[in-house]
Amino acid sequence: MASPTRDEMDMTRHDSYRLLREREQTIPNCKGRSLQLDSRWRVVDWISSFEFPHTVIHLAVLLLDLYLDTYVVLPSQLYAVAIGCIVIAGIVLLLLVDTKYLV
Numbered sequence: 428m429a430s431p432t433r434d435e436m437d438m439t440r441h442d443s444y445r446l447l448r449e450r451e452q453t454i455p456n457c458k459g460r461s462l463q464l465d466s467r468w469r470v471v472d473w474i475s476s477f478e479f480p481h482t483v484i485h486l487a488v489l490l491l492d493l494y495l496d497t498y499v500v501l502p503s504q505l506y507a508v509a510i511g512c513i514v515i516a517g518i519v520l521l522l523l524v525d526t527k528y529l530v
Contacts, residue, residue, distance in 0.1 A: 444482070480520065
């Protein structure tokens with residue numbers, strides 16, 4: 428099996444991004460009702476510190492925002508929720524696209 432060309436890899440990145448952007452439009456917006464909004468930036472910074480594809484990080488933050496907007500989360504549980512969001516985002520990405528072409 429031949430390795431993909433640079434053009435094929437760029438096309439795959441573009442298609443993956445477009446697909447995720449289209450699906451993102453159907454996701455409900457965050458209303459900012461969380462009691463943990465003051466701590467959110469720390470968790471987002473922590474999530475961003477990992478070397479995951481950008482789509483995983485963005486999806487994990489979106490899931491985190493939606494979860495925090497819906498449920499009451501204690502400060503001691505915040506990072507556990509964030510880990511769950513990262514795992515779910517990674518699984519979703521694996522199911523949607525072939526991640527070997529993503530940066």
